[in-house]
Amino acid sequence: MQEYFYLLLSEIYKILFLLVPVLVSIAMVVWLDRRVWAFVQKRRGPNVVGPFGLLQSLADALKYMFKEIIIPASSNKIIFILAPIVTMTLSLIAWAVIPFSEDFVLSDINVGILYLFAISSLAVYGIIMGGWASNSKYPFLGSIRSAAQMVSYEVSIGIIIINVLLCVGSLNLSDIVLAQEKVWFIIPLFPMFVIFFISALAETNRPPFDLPEAEAELVAGYQTEYSGMMYAMFWLGEYANILLMCSIGSILFLGGWLSPINVYPFDLIPSPVWLILKILLLFILFALVKAIVPRYRYDQLMRLGWKIFLPFSLFWVVLTAGYLLYFNLLPVI
Amino acid sequence: MIAHAIFFYIFSFIAVFASIMLTVSKNTVHSVFFLILDFISVSCLFIMIGAEFLGMIMLIVYVGAVAVLFLFVVMMLNVVEQKNTLFKSSSDSTYIPIGLLISLIIFFEIIIVIGGWKYKPDLLNSISMNISSELTNTHALGYVLYTDYIHLFQLSGMILLVAMIGAIVLTFRKRSGLKRQSYFKQISRERAEGVDLIHVESKKGVKIDV
Numbered sequence: 364m365q366e367y368f369y370l371l372l373s374e375i376y377k378i379l380f381l382l383v384p385v386l387v388s389i390a391m392v393v394w395l396d397r398r399v400w401a402f403v404q405k406r407r408g409p410n411v412v413g414p415f416g417l418l419q420s421l422a423d424a425l426k427y428m429f430k431e432i433i434i435p436a437s438s439n440k441i442i443f444i445l446a447p448i449v450t451m452t453l454s455l456i457a458w459a460v461i462p463f464s465e466d467f468v469l470s471d472i473n474v475g476i477l478y479l480f481a482i483s484s485l486a487v488y489g490i491i492m493g494g495w496a497s498n499s500k501y502p503f504l505g506s507i508r509s510a511a512q513m514v515s516y517e518v519s520i521g522i523i524i525i526n527v528l529l530c531v532g533s534l535n536l537s538d539i540v541l542a543q544e545k546v547w548f549i550i551p552l553f554p555m556f557v558i559f560f561i562s563a564l565a566e567t568n569r570p571p572f573d574l575p576e577a578e579a580e581l582v583a584g585y586q587t588e589y590s591g592m593m594y595a596m597f598w599l600g601e602y603a604n605i606l607l608m609c610s611i612g613s614i615l616f617l618g619g620w621l622s623p624i625n626v627y628p629f630d631l632i633p634s635p636v637w638l639i640l641k642i643l644l645l646f647i648l649f650a651l652v653k654a655i656v657p658r659y660r661y662d663q664l665m666r667l668g669w670k671i672f673l674p675f676s677l678f679w680v681v682l683t684a685g686y687l688l689y690f691n692l693l694p695v696i
Numbered sequence: 697m698i699a700h701a702i703f704f705y706i707f708s709f710i711a712v713f714a715s716i717m718l719t720v721s722k723n724t725v726h727s728v729f730f731l732i733l734d735f736i737s738v739s740c741l742f743i744m745i746g747a748e749f750l751g752m753i754m755l756i757v758y759v760g761a762v763a764v765l766f767l768f769v770v771m772m773l774n775v776v777e778q779k780n781t782l783f784k785s786s787s788d789s790t791y792i793p794i795g796l797l798i799s800l801i802i803f804f805e806i807i808i809v810i811g812g813w814k815y816k817p818d819l820l821n822s823i824s825m826n827i828s829s830e831l832t833n834t835h836a837l838g839y840v841l842y843t844d845y846i847h848l849f850q851l852s853g854m855i856l857l858v859a860m861i862g863a864i865v866l867t868f869r870k871r872s873g874l875k876r877q878s879y880f881k882q883i884s885r886e887r888a889e890g891v892d893l894i895h896v897e898s899k900k901g902v903k904i905d906v
Contacts, residue, residue: 367699442729473832477752484760488732491764495725495771503771510764517760534749534834662877 378459381469385458389602390420395643396602396650403654423595430591435497438588442496446585447593450489450600457482457607462537464620464634475536476524479611483520483566486604487513490568490575493597494585505584509568509575512664516565519672522680523559526552527615529683532694540619542694547618555679556616558672560648563608565668567601569649571656572664605649606642613641704744711737724770732763749834 394409394417401408409419434440460475462468472478487510494506528534530551531542549556565572576584586597613619619641620634659667687693711734718730735758742751831839841849896902 439725442725472748474748474752474834477749477756481752481755481760484756487760487764491767491771492729495767507768507771510768514761514764521756534832 377469381458382455385455385603385606386599389599389606390424391417392606392646393420393423393598393602395646396653399647399650400654403651427592427595432591432593433588435499435588437498439496439498442492443588444593446489446493446496447589447596447600449492450486451596451603453482453486453489454600454603454607460536461607461610461614462540462619463638465537465541467635468537471535471537474534476528476534476539476615479536479607480517480521480524483604483607483611484513484517486566486600489597489600490585493589497585497588499588501581501583502585502587505575505581505587508581508661509585512568512572512574512668513566515665515668516562516672519558519668519676520562520566522673522676523555523562524615525680526555526676526683529680529687530694536614536619540614540621543618543621547616547621549616552616552679552683555676556612558676559612559616560645562668562672563612564649564652565664567605567608569605570653571659573658574661574664606646609642609645609649610638612645613638617641617645700744704741707737707740707744711741725767728763728766728770731766732759735759735763747833749837 397419398408398416409416412418412422434443457479459469460472460478462471462475490509490513491506494502494504494509497503527539527548530548531539533539533542564570568575574584575581576586581587586594589597620638622629622632622634622637714730714734714737718727718734721727721730735754739751739754739759742748742754894902
């Protein structure tokens with residue numbers, strides 16, 4: 364019995380060691396997002412609270428905590444309260460399989476990439492539940508839109524993942540990273556990286572695909588009826604999902620924890636730092652896109668997903684498979 | 697081993713509870729959410745017996761796609777009219793005999809399947825494939841699926857394709873008066889088609905939109 368207890372304690376310690384930095388980095392990343400956005404528009408951005416405004420997110424969080432939580436009278440209360448919890452939980456449990464270095468991973472499961480894909484496809488439930496339970500027109504429209512959008516772009520993300528898996532021959536995330544020791548997959552599979560990046564934007568409801576929360580038409584989409592800490596949880600979950608998508612992108616295409624330059628002074632940098640730098644790079648791209656690109660119309664979004672990305676990534680699967688087969692490069696198990 | 701048993705009972709209890717609530721709850725949206733809970737706990741059970749690939753695919757396909765479409769349809773129903781009461785049988789209900797019949801058939805089928813458990817050792821020896829325990833489950837599935845069973849695999853793919861095309865044909869309808877954007881037309885527009893320089897006589901105006 365005591366053995367189990369100690370096992371449990373050590374697991375909880377490991378989980379906290381992973382999740383607390385993730386939560387703190389979400390707060391920092393929100394600040395970074397606003398800062399990048401502001402610089403593109405020649406503004407200063409948040410720069411008052413703390414050095415360079417670094418503590419702005421903490422101040423915001425404090426404000427949200429002391430706000431009243433309003434639950435609409437005609438809403439479906441259980442599901443209304445459950446929705447932000449589901450969003451937040453799903454965006455945090457996915458971090459369990461992200462490998463930060465060869466031996467620093469919470470659970471190194473065989474089907475890691477499938478797990479990540481499954482969790483990211485579950486993320487739609489938080490939005491649907493929130494939109495439906497609010498029992499109000501705008502949230503409902505927003506959640507219907509976002510469900511269709513996320514299901515559509517998942518398809519192309521799945522096929523892009525197949526491209527990478529063809530080159531690796533394993534579903535394990537550490538194996539995927541180690542297969543990129545010679546060349547990162549961004550070089551042979553560059554078009555797939557571009558499509559993955561755009562699909563990730565759509566999957567996380569970021570601009571230019573932020574139709575579920577299009578302020579001009581739907582107030583704030585599924586978040587309209589939420590207030591206080593519940594709204595903050597949606598918001599945190601969204602940013603955790605964005606960070607997760609960035610880390611999936613850097614594991615699949617940018618070589619995960621591998622260092623780009625393997626010469627003396629750069630060897631000393633620990634591998635998690637490389638992964639974090641790559642995640643940050645992708646995140647800054649996300650933030651830049653938000654500031655630069657105007658919002659898509661809904662039919663354009665659907666056209667892009669089904670008529671352009673899906674056929675093109677399918678074609679690329681055939682191409683990759685044919686290439687690997689012809690040159691006898693298929694991975695052996 | 698104890699931890700394994702505890703988790704097994706937790707997941708199976710949730711699965712049974714969710715499936716009972718799924719049939720009993722009167723709010724259809726709640727039913728779909730219980731269905732999702734059921735799927736998730738069943739996929740957890742799959743993972744527990746080592747069928748991790750099957751469990752994950754179950755999550756991706758059923759929970760990530762099929763149940764979302766269920767929700768889509770069910771959510772269109774009016775929320776306010778639905779009360780959160782449990783199912784009550786009324787005397788004029790005609791569904792109960794048929795429901796009982798179907799569940800009786802399923803019950804006997806399950807009994808037959810469980811009866812097969814008794815002959816499990818004999819059945820295990822009758823499998824001609826040699827399953828090596830060193831392969832991960834994804835690789836093992838791939839080895840049989842794309843070699844021995846390739847024809848069946850392709851056949852099921854064809855059936856799904858036909859079903860998909862059938863669904864599209866059945867629901868597709870041409871609507872008139874719909875504004876569509878044609879990217880080809882937009883790009884191939886010349887300046888001469890779009891811009892016209894007209895000399896307008898004063899106090900007479902010009903008729904546009906001819």
